[in-house]
Amino acid sequence: MGGGRTPGPIGSDTRPLHGSFDPHFPIGGFGTPGPLGLNEGGATGPRLTGWPRQISWDEFKDVAARPAGESEDAQIDTQTLQPERVGIAREQGQFRLGNFTVKLSVIRGNSWVVASQKSATLLAHEQGHFDITGLVARDLVKALGALRVSTTDELQREVSRLFETYDAWAKSLSKQYDDETNNSRNAKVQAEWASRIRTCIQQGTSLGTPPG
Template sequence: MCENPSPAQSNRPAPAAPSQDVAHAGFRAAQPQGAAAAPGQPGPTLTGWPRQLAWSDFRDIQSRPRGESEDARISMGFRPGRVRVVEEESEHRLGEMEFAMVLNPAGSWVVATSKTAELLAHEQGHFDIVGLCYRDLTVEARTIRGSSRNRLLLEMRRIMREHDQRAESLTREYETQTEHGRNQANQQAWQRQMATSRQSGLPLTAPPVAAE
């Protein structure tokens, strides 16, 4: 599961500190295989995703905290770097800058006796859903233009909110449909869907799954 409550219960990455240059929309609750700018098209890039999680990314605890019904929790954040704006004729666009996907070690934990490959795969799914949304945000950020710096940043905030909401919606569906990772058929369907999105560069959508 992910840190912090959402409409799907404890299913949302933790917000990171805001950039000093742009309001932080943050995911409350990724071009294929990350979001490096294409040659000749410098602009925002994504760091910190994709990567494979390991149990060393989680803090060991002896038992579930009071009120918890799951054996692991992952906490993530979004950290936009210092904004660089480039003026080209009458338009403004974002220049080279980094969006970073970061883990919050203090908020990521696992019950030490419950470390299974299945549970880690479920947590990886949370990580990849958010990473794919960050990827798509980064790709879109390279395309936006504004007639002024302020209009450009307003547009940036708008698309951050949109991807924020999309990440929340997808993580809610993921947690519900996989029954917190206990429904292995649906878990595998989501993993296949995420792999397809990574390879194709197409936005992630919820896969068709077995009826609950």
């Protein structure tokens, strides 16, 4: 399973989140940002790191059997973190976000695989979940960078709204991916999704129309 769905009861990542996201926010990688700090100088806007890249089974916890209630043999959990303080810059009388980095990473404590079921096919399916989250995070970063508003309060509200909206989109796409591929069991549709994801990564395009 992947970004956008609640992890199974296999344990949790207890490390503190060194960012301004709510650590209890559901999987999908997006949470409500913390307060924004004013920064008038030389900022260029947000950027995404940690993606795209290939994941590996080393990022998953081996389990002997599926956790109770699970119907799949693997699950990946991801998070998207921003720094605690995000700068605000002025531009032609409006406010925009300053320069900061959004990082996409795998939460290893919540990512698991049934050890006896490891395969290249299953890992490719989990890669798809990671890449779906990454593509949505990339679109979110673009939307954050395009924000231009009249007040800092409005900027904060818009940032929070975008995180919530794109989180919901990531969950919806991840569920669609699982439903249509039958959790990787439909090889033909799995290949179609892999091709679609690869094209979006290479061409800088979206998996659909990004939410407003």
